[in-house]
Amino acid sequence: xxxxxxxKFNHMRSIAFINLVIILAACGNAQQEQEKxxxxxxxxxxxxxxxxxxxxxxxxxLTAELIPYESAELFAKVQGFVRxxxxxxxxxxxxxxxxxxxxxxxxxxxxxxxxxxxxxxKAKWASSKDNYERLYRASQAKTPGxxxxxxxxxxxxxxxxxxxxxxxxxxxxxxxxxISGYLYITAPFDGVITARKADPGALVGTNAxxxxxxxxHTLRLRAAVPEIYTAAASTSKNIDFRVDAYPTQxxxxxxxxxxxxxxxxxxxxxxxxxxxxxxxxxxxxxxAYVKINLERGTSSFIVPFTAVATTQEKKFVIRVNKxxxxxxxxxxxxxxxxxxxxxxxxxxxxTLLKKATDERKPGSTGFWIMK
Numbered sequence: 001x002x003x004x005x006x007x008k009f010n011h012m013r014s015i016a017f018i019n020l021v022i023i024l025a026a027c028g029n030a031q032q033e034q035e036k037x038x039x040x041x042x043x044x045x046x047x048x049x050x051x052x053x054x055x056x057x058x059x060x061x062l063t064a065e066l067i068p069y070e071s072a073e074l075f076a077k078v079q080g081f082v083r084x085x086x087x088x089x090x091x092x093x094x095x096x097x098x099x100x101x102x103x104x105x106x107x108x109x110x111x112x113x114x115x116x117x118x119x120x121x122k123a124k125w126a127s128s129k130d131n132y133e134r135l136y137r138a139s140q141a142k143t144p145g146x147x148x149x150x151x152x153x154x155x156x157x158x159x160x161x162x163x164x165x166x167x168x169x170x171x172x173x174x175x176x177x178x179i180s181g182y183l184y185i186t187a188p189f190d191g192v193i194t195a196r197k198a199d200p201g202a203l204v205g206t207n208a209x210x211x212x213x214x215x216x217h218t219l220r221l222r223a224a225v226p227e228i229y230t231a232a233a234s235t236s237k238n239i240d241f242r243v244d245a246y247p248t249q250x251x252x253x254x255x256x257x258x259x260x261x262x263x264x265x266x267x268x269x270x271x272x273x274x275x276x277x278x279x280x281x282x283x284x285x286x287x288a289y290v291k292i293n294l295e296r297g298t299s300s301f302i303v304p305f306t307a308v309a310t311t312q313e314k315k316f317v318i319r320v321n322k323x324x325x326x327x328x329x330x331x332x333x334x335x336x337x338x339x340x341x342x343x344x345x346x347x348x349x350x351t352l353l354k355k356a357t358d359e360r361k362p363g364s365t366g367f368w369i370m371k
Contacts, residue, residue, distance in 0.1 A: 048320060051303070051350040056232070056296040058336050064223035064241065064288045066275070070189050070215035071284075076204040077182035080104030085210075089196050093187040093213060100185040100198070100210050114173040121169040125162035132159040191215040194284075216284050219275040221253050223290045224268035228334060232294045239273065241290040243282065251275065251282065253290070294334065301346060304339045308332065309356035317342065318353040318360060325353075325364045 083103040087093060132155040139147040195212035198204055221241065225233070237255040253273035262269055273290070275282065307317055308330065319326045333341030346352075353360070 047354040048351050049304075049307075049354055051301055051346060051348055051352055053299040053348050054302050056294070056300045056302065056334055056336060056341050058294040058334055060229065060292055060294060062223045062225065062290050062292060064221050064273075064290045066243075066282055066284055066286045066288055067220045067222060068191075068214035068216055068284045069218040069220055069274075070191065072188050072213055073195075073209050074099065074185050074188075074211045074213065075206065075209050076102055076185070077206060078102065078104050078179060079205045080183065080203075082198050082200050082202045082204060082210075085196065085198065085200055087193050087196070087211070089193055091193045093191060093193060095187055095189050097187045098184050099187055099193075099213075102183040102185070102204065104183060110179070114169070114175075114177075118166075118169040118173040121162070121166040125159070125166040128155070128159040128162040131155050185210060187213055189213070189215055190217070214284060216277055216280065219277045219282055219284060221273040221275050221288060221290065223271050223273070223292075224263070224266060225271050225292070227262055227267045227269065229292070229294055230262075230269045232296050232334065233292055236293065239290055239292060241273075241288045243286050243288050245283070245286065246281070251288075296334070296341070300333065300341045301343075301348075302336060302339045302341055303352065304354055305335075306355045307352055308340060308342065309358055311358055316356065317344075317346070318356045319346070320351040320353065323365055325360055325362055327362045 080102040081104075082100060084101040085099075086101070087097075087099045093099065132152075135147050135152050135155050139149075139152050191213045192215075193211055194214050196210075198208065198210045204210065239253050239255065240250045241253055242250050253275045255271060256274045257272045259270040303317065309316055309318070314329050315332060316327045316329050319328050328344055328346055330342040330344035330346070333343060335341070
């Protein structure tokens, strides 16, 4: 081999060696980069928090309805013609005040007949009673045989029969008198006329409504309280509410009664409040918005909304126990500004993930916790 060939061969060997060194260095760098990626994946940053007990306090605004304290639809109890309508829409009336008069001649005639029959029966009973008493006194005289026992018994039976006839006529007369009273429609309570459905001369029957009267001096405020809030409502019976007619004004109400049952259709309990409407600002039938203060009687756990994961099967939080993830089933309660109330197999001092997800499986390890 000549010197030229030797020099060319040495030069090629040097180039090959340099390329090998470059390849080895590149492989080393790639392995270091992969190790960094693996380490980064193993040390995932997961924010957590320490579970603490707290008292749940919340104010909710519920829709409600104002209704009259008393309301009655007045019907004609007998068939006849309206002789007079003494009130109109919006009139204020007093209890017992005559509102309308019905004209029914047949009712008047029956009452007159019953009154005459009563007088006749009374006179007949008085006569038979007097006859019996005279015979009875005569039978008690010392002279025997003046009154035969059979005559005394006959007059006594006649008196009892006339007495029964008189009692029956009296009851019948009372009944017709009551029916004649149906011709006068009176107010059942103090209130205001909110509907008038008949005018003088109209033919009315037992199914014809004449008037509607409502007591709006006091109103009932009824609100449907969701089942989840029924046990956490404040013990205070005084609440305030608003209506659209007076958007800048708030009104007071007092809790008076509860339905004590949950409506299966709406899952709510009906609460009724009493409202003093002596100034007549509020109108029956209006919608209202009630503010109710809620406070849980016992301490609860409140967590961020993201701390509760939801799947098709359940809701759960992820607890870190000895460096491992645990799924803990929970039930949700009330929601507040700070988060959601939860119940389950959890205790104060537990470490929970701030953001739970079903992608982090139970038993997973190798993540770095940042508090």
